[in-house]
Amino acid sequence: MCGTLFGTLPQAQQQNIFLGLPLELMREEARLLVDQRELQWGKKNIILDWIAGSNRSLKGVATIVEDSLAHRDAVKALSETDKADILSLKIQEQDKLMLANREESIKRKEAAIENAKASGKWKTKPARASESSIDKSKETPLFESTLDAIVDGVGGEGGREELASTAQRTSADDGSQRQYVIPMASSAIGLHSLRLPREAENIPSPPDARYQVYKYLQSLGYFMSPGLRFGCQFVAYPGDPLRFHSHFLVKSLQWDEELSMLDLVGGGRLGTGVKKAWMMAGLEQRDIEADRPESHGVRTFCVEWAGFG
Amino acid sequence: MTTAETSDLLNLRSVVLSNLQHQHYWTDIKLLDTQVDIDENTQNDPLPRPMIYGRPPEQLYNPEPASSTNEASSSEKPPADKEYVLPVHLTEKLTLRTWASVFDNLPTPSGAAEGGEGGGDAKKKRIVVAVVSGDSTVVYYIMHDGIVKPRQN
Numbered sequence: 001m002c003g004t005l006f007g008t009l010p011q012a013q014q015q016n017i018f019l020g021l022p023l024e025l026m027r028e029e030a031r032l033l034v035d036q037r038e039l040q041w042g043k044k045n046i047i048l049d050w051i052a053g054s055n056r057s058l059k060g061v062a063t064i065v066e067d068s069l070a071h072r073d074a075v076k077a078l079s080e081t082d083k084a085d086i087l088s089l090k091i092q093e094q095d096k097l098m099l100a101n102r103e104e105s106i107k108r109k110e111a112a113i114e115n116a117k118a119s120g121k122w123k124t125k126p127a128r129a130s131e132s133s134i135d136k137s138k139e140t141p142l143f144e145s146t147l148d149a150i151v152d153g154v155g156g157e158g159g160r161e162e163l164a165s166t167a168q169r170t171s172a173d174d175g176s177q178r179q180y181v182i183p184m185a186s187s188a189i190g191l192h193s194l195r196l197p198r199e200a201e202n203i204p205s206p207p208d209a210r211y212q213v214y215k216y217l218q219s220l221g222y223f224m225s226p227g228l229r230f231g232c233q234f235v236a237y238p239g240d241p242l243r244f245h246s247h248f249l250v251k252s253l254q255w256d257e258e259l260s261m262l263d264l265v266g267g268g269r270l271g272t273g274v275k276k277a278w279m280m281a282g283l284e285q286r287d288i289e290a291d292r293p294e295s296h297g298v299r300t301f302c303v304e305w306a307g308f309g
Numbered sequence: 310m311t312t313a314e315t316s317d318l319l320n321l322r323s324v325v326l327s328n329l330q331h332q333h334y335w336t337d338i339k340l341l342d343t344q345v346d347i348d349e350n351t352q353n354d355p356l357p358r359p360m361i362y363g364r365p366p367e368q369l370y371n372p373e374p375a376s377s378t379n380e381a382s383s384s385e386k387p388p389a390d391k392e393y394v395l396p397v398h399l400t401e402k403l404t405l406r407t408w409a410s411v412f413d414n415l416p417t418p419s420g421a422a423e424g425g426e427g428g429g430d431a432k433k434k435r436i437v438v439a440v441v442s443g444d445s446t447v448v449y450y451i452m453h454d455g456i457v458k459p460r461q462n
Contacts, residue, residue, distance in 0.1 A: 220456070265448060284409065299455075306449035307449075
C-alpha cells in the first residue's frame with residue numbers, strides 16, 4: 001500500500017515524480033487499515049461480518065479521526081496547568097534563543113574591533129575621543145559592563161533577570177508583555193496525546209465489489225493506485241510503483257453485473273496498447289448446490305488483444 | 310435458454326467460423342456444443358454457449374512458452390496449440406457468472422496440477438473471445454482465468 005502523494009509544485013504539476021506530502025489514501029486503503037486494526041483487537045462488529053477473516057495475523061495500524069474535530073477537542077482538553085507548562089517551556093526556549101543571539105552579536109562586535117585594531121583604523125576613533133576625556137571614560141566602562149552582564153547570563157540562573165533588563169523590559173517575567181516566537185516546536189506538546197474516539201464514526205465505505213477486489217489483489221502483494229489515467233478503477237503494480245510498470249487495469253464488478261462487450265473490447269485494446277492486461281474481477285457467488293461451497297473468493301479474468309483481427 | 314437464443318448463438322458461431330477459416334487460416338476446427346465434445350467422460354449437458362476449438366496458423370501468445378527448449382533442438386516449428394474460441398456479439402452484456410461458467414466447463418490444460426487453483430504456477434485456462442459486430446467484423450481477445458502477467462511486461 002502506498003497511497004497517492006499529491007503535494008505538488010506550481011511549476012511542475014505534471015512531474016509527479018516530484019510530488020510530496022500530503023499523502024492521500026484511497027477509500028479502499030483506508031478501510032483496509034481500519035479493518036486490520038479491528039481484526040487484531042479481536043472485536044467482532046457488524047462491519048466485520050461480511051469481511052473474510054483471513055488477515056487476522058496482520059498488524060492493525062489505523063483509526064479514523066476527523067481532523068478538525070479532533071484538533072478542537074484536543075485544544076479544549078488542555079487544562080490550565082498544561083497551558084502554563086507549555087507557556088513556561090516556550091519562555092525558556094525563547095530566553096535560550098535570545099542568549100545565543102546576544103552572544104553571537106557580542107562575538108561579532110569583538111571580532112570587528114579586533115579587525116579594526118589590526119588594520120590600524122581603531123586608533124583614529126579613540127584618538128578623536130581622547131580630545132574629550134569624559135567621552136572616553138564613559139564609553140569603555142559602558143561597553144565592559146554589558147559584556148559582563150552577558151557572561152553572567154550564560155552562566156547563572158540570575159542571568160534571565162539581567163537579560164530582561166538589557167532587553168529593556170519594564171517588568172521581569174509576568175508574561176503579559178512578553179513577545180513570543182511564533183514557530184513553535186510541536187514536540188513539546190506531543191506529550192498531550194489526542195483523545196481518540198472509541199468507535200470511529202467515519203469509516204470509509206467503498207463499494208463492496210471494489211473493496212473485495214482491492215483486498216484480494218493487495219493480499220497477493222499487488223500495489224494499487226487510482227486508475228483514472230487508464231480508464232479503470234485500479235492500476236495494479238507487481239511491486240513498488242517507482243520500480244515496476246503496472247501489469248493490470250482492474251475493473252471490479254458485482255457477480256451478476258452486466259458488462260457491455262464494448263467495455264471489454266475497449267479495455268482490452270487500451271491495455272494492450274500500454275503493455276498491460278485489462279482485468280475484470282469480482283467476488284464469486286456460487287449456488288448453494290454447487291460442488292465447492294467453500295470457494296467464496298474473488299475471481300479474476302485477464303483480457304489482452306489476441307494479436308489478430 | 311430458449312431455442313431462438315440458441316439459434317442466434319449458432320448463427321453467431323457460423324460467422325466466427327467462416328472468419329477463422331477464411332481470413333485467419335485456422336485448421337483442425339471442431340464445433341463444441343455439449344460437454345461431451347470437450348471431455349468424453351462428462352455428461353451430455355449443453356455448454357453455456359456454443360464454442361469452437363481449432364488450431365491457429367501461428368502459436369498465439371503463451372505466458373509460459375513450452376517450446377523454448379524444443380526450438381533449439383529442432384528447426385521445425387512445433388504446431389501451434391489449439392485454442393478455444395467463444396463467439397460473442399458486440400451488443401451482448403455478459404456477467405462474471407457467465408464468464409466463470411464458460412471457464413468452468415473447459416478442461417484444465419495439460420501441465421497443470423489437478424485442482425491446482427491455488428498454485429500460482431499452474432497453467433491457467435484461457436479462451437479466445439471473438440467479438441462480432443453488426444457489419445460482421447470480428448475482433449479477437451485472449452481471456453485468461455485468473456491472474457496472468459501481460460505478455461510485454
